[in-house]
Amino acid sequence: MRTGLGYDIHRFAAGRRLVLGGVEVPYERGLDGHSDADVVMHALCDAVLGALALGDIGEHFPDTDPAYKNIASVELLRLVAGLMRERGYALGNADIVIQAQEPKVAGYKDGMRRVMAGALRADPADINIKATTQEGLGALGNKEGIAAFANVLLKEVA
Numbered sequence: 044m045r046t047g048l049g050y051d052i053h054r055f056a057a058g059r060r061l062v063l064g065g066v067e068v069p070y071e072r073g074l075d076g077h078s079d080a081d082v083v084m085h086a087l088c089d090a091v092l093g094a095l096a097l098g099d100i101g102e103h104f105p106d107t108d109p110a111y112k113n114i115a116s117v118e119l120l121r122l123v124a125g126l127m128r129e130r131g132y133a134l135g136n137a138d139i140v141i142q143a144q145e146p147k148v149a150g151y152k153d154g155m156r157r158v159m160a161g162a163l164r165a166d167p168a169d170i171n172i173k174a175t176t177q178e179g180l181g182a183l184g185n186k187e188g189i190a191a192f193a194n195v196l197l198k199e200v201a
């Protein structure tokens with residue numbers, strides 16, 4: 044078995060959709076980035092890559108490459124899942140923390156788990172998502188952006 048940790052942060056920008064964990068969440072702003080800036084999906088991709096000792100998503104999918112402009116980040120997770128399977132691993136479980144002062148994401152967590160599980164060919168029951176505000180502290184508490192942590196366990200497939 045192998046474990047991996049992922050972290051990502053994006054700042055809010057006007058005029059963009061907010062996509063978290065592959066699910067569009069209604070909010071007055073979205074996150075800024077080259078892709079859809081799905082901070083949750085990026086943290087999960089990095090956790091899986093980390094468990095495989097394959098670097099990070101910036102190395103695999105450079106933001107200077109036009110192929111990834113405005114790409115749905117669930118596609119990146121599908122590509123990462125392919126690398127995982129090639130190396131003989133499957134998801135054991137994932138635990139994810141979303142740090143967002145706003146918006147409230149509790150009602151979207153099950154949808155995120157389904158999208159992530161689909162991309163990883165895993166069971167939604169093996170993916171846990173927690174959301175926390177920042178109690179108004181710091182840049183995230185000041186609603187300047189959203190951050191996410193992901194921790195995964197991969198198991199070797201016989």
Ligand SMILES: [Zn+2]
Pocket residue numbers: 051052053076080081082085
């Ligand atoms: Zn990112």
